[in-house]
Amino acid sequence: MSKRLFYNLFATDGFINLPTGPTGTEPRRRIYVFGFVGGLFKVQTICFGGHEGPAMVVNPQFDTTVPANLDALRGTAVIPSPRIDMEVGDELYITLTNLGLYLTTPPILDLHSVHIHGGHVATQVDGVPETSWGVPVTPPGMPAITVTYYFKPEKPGTYFYHCHQEASEHVQMGMYGALIVYPSMQSLAKAGIVKDPSTGRWLCKGRPQPQIPISATNRNFAYNDINSFFNSDWVLLFSDIDSTWHDAVFAQTDFNPVNYKPDYWLVNGRAFPDTLLPTTLPASLAPDFGYSIPDGYESYVRVSTGNPATRRPPDKFLLRMINISYQPVPFHVHGWHGMIIGKDANPRTAGEMNFTTLVGSGESYDILYSADDKRSIYADYIFCGKAGFPSLKQQIAQATEQSIAAGTFIPPFPGATDLWSNIILQTGLGQGTFIPPYNWVPWNYGSSTADNFMFPQFYLAHNHDDYKVTNNGVYPGGQLILIETDFPGCNYKKTPPIITERPHICP
């Protein structure tokens, strides 16, 4: 069984407001952008033997035959464009409507196109103006002028799409999004990977695979390979912005792309600390804390370590790194080493490991991590002291006391102790006010009210050109995300949280 996916995308313009300081509450930098909006319009199931089911409309607001729908979408572009998810064997139809760029004076009536980056498609639908065509503007109040792109992926992997009209400018302006192709049950079965219909257990070439939970689906695999299993996968779409170029486009003054000099660096269209926010912001937080982005672009990664007591294996999590920026991104993940299991939508089964992935412009990498439990190595030192050293908590308390006496103490910036934790807890987890005594701060060691708790741990992942971990030079910002690592069974989403972790007992 495969599907026809009908995506309706609309090219338009908009504004994003980037953070200018480490708290996200400083006055923001308004940036003019282009982008695609819209998303999945309808789905049609194709059964074995080619029988076609009825097409089910899932998002009627993207119906191109209703001019009011089009007008409602004008001027709403953000970065990135909608994420497209599909499976091997599915057919993708992207119907493009060009709404024009009407926020400028006069409007910019450029053509736009969709290029599927890494897609093996006919020249005629490659989205490149030199060999293909562009979609002309539909003016306000008019019925849509559309053309539809077609793509049937032959293999799973991490792809993306972008406009290829005046690509130097339109890509910089923000016309790009992720396209993820998962294996299908059929493509897995061809590789000998099946789910036993009677027990629900996973088998590979007839052998049981107890490490793969019964709840797993074909969308828990990156490739048609049993070793590409993950509990969760995360798109990290890297891009950069030269604000002077965006200003020039808005003002319709000249900008020579060879003078490109970025001052903002984004993951999934956002700069830190916005990268901690959920994709959809409550109206009460926007615009002070930024802007909503399409579904599927969470960059606040949450995983659980393994728990030997319950025989729960550590979470496997896949980072799908995509670079659509104009510079290479050396993306470094703290805490664990990852395995490169895919590059440009091609599986790599040799098992090469790394802790930094140099993602060149136009490249995609699939890096698989195992959230191993490091308590046995770290806990004694942190909580109890080791090798003659007092516990780290005691050392820090002492150093703070001594530096106050010496006059060299530097307090955290105002609000620092609750700022990121509140962003994470109030909005990152979407659970409202996080009331003491359950408060904690990311650089603390678990709960501030209960000693000897190890979780959550926070690992950074960031561009290691560290000046790109800034917003226009102000650290921290830019391409920086957090990976929150929880103890299995620990649910910090609950108020109060359910803490099942047992405190570390000092020897």
Ligand SMILES: [Cu+2]
């Ligand atoms: Cu374009």
